[in-house]
Amino acid sequence: xxxxxxxxxxxxxxxxxxxxxxxxxxxxxxxxxxxxxxxxxxxxxxxxxxxxxxxxxxxxxxxxxxxxxxxxxxxxxxxxxxxxxxxxxxxxxxxxxxxxxxxxxxxxxxxxxxxxxxxxxxxxxxxxxxxxxxxxxxxxxxxxxxxxxxxxxxxxxxxxxxxxxxxxxxxxxxxxxxxxxxxxxxxxxxxxxxxxxxxxxxxxxxxxxxxxxxxxxxxxxxxxxxxxxxxxxxxxxxxxxxxxxxxxxxxxxxxxxxxxxxxxxxxxxxxxxxxxxxxxxxxxxxxxxxxxxxxxxxxxxxxxxxxxxxxxxxxxxxxxxxxxxxxxxxxxxxxxxxxxxxxxxxxxxxxxxxxxxxxxxxxxxxxxxxxxxxxxxxxxxxxxxxxxxxxxxxxxxxxxxxxxxxxxxxxxxxxxxxxxxxxxxxxxxxxxxxxxxxxxxxxxxxxxxxxxxxxxxxxxxxxxxxxxxxxxxxxxxxxxxxxxxxxxxxxxxxxxxxxxxxxxxxxxxx
Ligand code: QV4
Ligand code: CA
Numbered sequence: 001x002x003x004x005x006x007x008x009x010x011x012x013x014x015x016x017x018x019x020x021x022x023x024x025x026x027x028x029x030x031x032x033x034x035x036x037x038x039x040x041x042x043x044x045x046x047x048x049x050x051x052x053x054x055x056x057x058x059x060x061x062x063x064x065x066x067x068x069x070x071x072x073x074x075x076x077x078x079x080x081x082x083x084x085x086x087x088x089x090x091x092x093x094x095x096x097x098x099x100x101x102x103x104x105x106x107x108x109x110x111x112x113x114x115x116x117x118x119x120x121x122x123x124x125x126x127x128x129x130x131x132x133x134x135x136x137x138x139x140x141x142x143x144x145x146x147x148x149x150x151x152x153x154x155x156x157x158x159x160x161x162x163x164x165x166x167x168x169x170x171x172x173x174x175x176x177x178x179x180x181x182x183x184x185x186x187x188x189x190x191x192x193x194x195x196x197x198x199x200x201x202x203x204x205x206x207x208x209x210x211x212x213x214x215x216x217x218x219x220x221x222x223x224x225x226x227x228x229x230x231x232x233x234x235x236x237x238x239x240x241x242x243x244x245x246x247x248x249x250x251x252x253x254x255x256x257x258x259x260x261x262x263x264x265x266x267x268x269x270x271x272x273x274x275x276x277x278x279x280x281x282x283x284x285x286x287x288x289x290x291x292x293x294x295x296x297x298x299x300x301x302x303x304x305x306x307x308x309x310x311x312x313x314x315x316x317x318x319x320x321x322x323x324x325x326x327x328x329x330x331x332x333x334x335x336x337x338x339x340x341x342x343x344x345x346x347x348x349x350x351x352x353x354x355x356x357x358x359x360x361x362x363x364x365x366x367x368x369x370x371x372x373x374x375x376x377x378x379x380x381x382x383x384x385x386x387x388x389x390x391x392x393x394x395x396x397x398x399x400x401x402x403x404x405x406x407x408x409x410x411x412x413x414x415x416x417x418x419x420x421x422x423x424x425x426x427x428x429x430x431x432x433x434x435x436x437x438x439x440x441x442x443x444x445x446x447x448x449x450x451x452x453x454x455x456x457x458x459x460x461x462x463x464x465x466x467x468x469x470x471x472x473x474x475x476x477x478x479x480x481x482x483x484x485x486x487x488x489x490x491x492x493x494x495x496x497x498x499x500x501x502x503x504x505x506x507x508x509x510x
Contacts, residue, residue, distance in 0.1 A: 015242035016266040017305055019350055020207045020232065022105040025053030026414045027344065029353040029402040032314045033058050033073055033375035036089035036097040038386040039108075043101035045388075046403065051412045054107035056210055056352065060084050060094050061197065062130040062143070064118040071381045072372035073314070077212065078118035078180065080128040081143035082197035087129065087375070087383045098205040102236040107207035109244065114194045114225070115213040116180035117141055120161075139181055150190050152182040163216075169256040177216050185221035195228035198243070205233045208244025214268075215249045219261050222247070226265060246308040246350075250322045253300075263306050267350060270307040271322045272300065277311060277342065278326030281335050281447065283431070289447050290427035296348035309349030311339045317356060318371040330356055330399045334498060337406045338445060341467065341501055344410035345435070345443040347422055351414065353407060358397040406499055409466035416505045417441040424457040434491070441505035446493040453490045456504075460485045463504035471508045480510065 019028065029052055031039050039055055047055065059076045062083045066075040076086060084091035098108050122136035132143035139148040156175040158164045163175045176182050183190055198209060214222065232241040245266025251259040252271055259268045276299060280287040296304060315321035317329040328339040343351055359373040376384040376397040387395035394400035401407055420438030427433040431447035436457040444454070462482050464471040469478020481504050483489045493500050 014305075016208075016226065016245040018242070019054060019109075019244040020107060020237055020241055021053035022107070023053075024415055024418060025051055025105070026418050027052060027351045027353055027411050028054035028056055028107070028109060029355050030056040030310075030314065031058075031355050031402075033076075033357060033383065034088065034355075034386060034398075035383050036093040040093075040097040040100040042386070043097075043104050043106040047101075047106045048104035050408050051415045052106060052353075052402065054109055054207060055101065056109045056111060057097075058086070058088055059111045059113050059212075060086060060088065060201070061113070062086065062128055062132055064122050064134070065127040065129060065381075067127070069372050071374045071377060073374045074320075074372065075374075077113055078122065079113050079116070080118060080134050080141060081130065081132045082193070082200070083130045083132065083143060084200075085130040087377075087381070095204055102205050107244075108205070109208045109210060109246075110198075110201050110206050111212060112198060112209040113212045114183070114197075115185075115216045116177065116182050117146065118181060119179040120176065120181055121179060136181065144193055146183070146190070146193070150184055150187060152184050155184075156182070166255045166257075172255075172257055173216055173218050177213060182216070185217055185225070191221070191225050191228065194225050198225070199228075199230050202230050202243060203233060205236055206243075207232060207237065208246070210269075211245065211247045211266075214247035214262060215251075215257050219265060222262070222265050252322060259302050259306075263302075267306050267308045268302060269313075270301050270309050270349060271316075273307070273309045273343075273349065274311045274313075274316065274328070274339075275322065275324060275326050277339050278324075278328045278335075281328060281338050281342075282326060283447070284326055288429075289431045289433045289445055290429050292342070292346075292433060293425060293427060295346055301348070304348050307349035308352060309343060310352040310354060311336065311343055312354050313352075314354070314356075317354065318359075319368050320371065329354075330358075330401050331361070333404075334500075336401070337404065337467075337499055338447070338501060340401070340407050341410050341443070341503065342445065344407075344414045345417075345437070345441070345503065347420075347437065353402050353411065355402045356399045358399055405470065406467050409470055410503065412507070413441050413443070413466060413503055413505050416507050424455060426452075426454050428452075441503065442489075443501065443503040444491050444493070445501040446491075446495070446497070447500060449495040450491065450493040450500075453488055455486075455488050456483055457487055458483050458489075458504070458506075459509075460487070462510045464508045464510055465502045465504060466508050467499050467501055467503050471510065474510065476508075476510055 062081040064078040124135035316323040384396045417437030417440045424436040434444035436442040442456040464476030465479040
């Protein structure tokens, strides 16, 4: 009986930390600003066949239409209602996407904006993506409905009504974040509206949620909302499966609020991960690859089973939330591939791959004044389709990092080595490192010149490097690596190599 209780408790307590990934898959991709029809097609034609386990989608609920600047990406973080129509598509298209992705074993995670509605300066009218009326001035959102009774202003306490000081937890949670009308999440009514919104998505078949701006919500309010959520849809998920929760809390240290306050609710975005990894790969501040030996908790990160990790996200790749010079993005493709390759090879954290669109940066006094530019779009503001080129890259300015061979193959690598411990660590004290994941995969990185023979821990044989090429049938389109009967192999990587790393695994043996 005692044992049974223990199992039940363990099952309950691990539930919201589990991404519910299927068929041995390990990673999700954020298809930032993609249309639902394109995501549905991508699940079927690319994500499922290449081992991706899930997609984080942009907020699916109705948002304000911002026309100055014209249709910025960030308008989707200003809700008007919980109706499911946006630039990404209609409710029907959303449902079709969730069904088709689920049918091929790819989960959908929704970016849930529940801390606030639109900005206080949003005016009034029906300039919203489903045409619902609203009045930001009087705090009226009839399509939910919310009224002025449902907002926090009376509790805020700053003169401006804005968050003025991040050292004051009350301000951070009860005042307006950049003018966004802050919901009174302690109200039963508000919690109910949000729970209804999320439960509707669960019934459609989504597998979990990114909780936007979690730092700006009291952990207890989040918990109260989560306790009202239903189990996942049993058409695709095990009975009793709970929605996967990852909370957006930027904790780089030094503020009143820390990520640990949110451990009870679910996972948390570990923003130290990409910031520090960028320093190491760019060799800033004397950092070296060899220092990655104790990567993870050893670097002061949150516990492995609480961390959602990524190299960059839709904010910091353009200088928003915790952006900075160290962040690696597709603009620095060589470094970026090293960073994402390392993340996917290393066991720490639940991994998320970023997939972006291209925009023209314009730095004025160190700030990109084009940081607002929305997705590739037509003159009427509608989002452009993701087209696929003959070489499997994407057109229409969609970057599709997740289709880069080096990244796609490392997603597969992570699936192959899933559950295997990091072993056979080697470094040269500088910018050369290598390690295995059990006896299933081996990876070696060079941020200098390299010619070394190392013990890999892998069975003897000839392996195909999945970074310079890949195994296609019985042939290898890239570099071949021979592992001797003692498990050792020679690796030569030039300092000028476009991809200064080599990865081999069980499924890429010739
Ligand atoms: C402006 C003024 C305000 C004024 C207000 C009046 O700056 O002083 O009070 O008008 O209405 C946009 C504009 C911003 C504007 C605001 C409201 O950039 O200038 O305020 O709209 O109209 C994204 C963008 C924001 C954007 C917001 C809403 O990054 O620039 O604001 O969407 O459209 C912190 C948080 C963290 C957050 C991060 C960016 O702790 O939670 O900042 N990250 C998440 C999302 C992010 C999103 C939000 C939170 C808000 O990842 O994309 O912000 O939902 O670190
Ligand atoms: Ca708040």
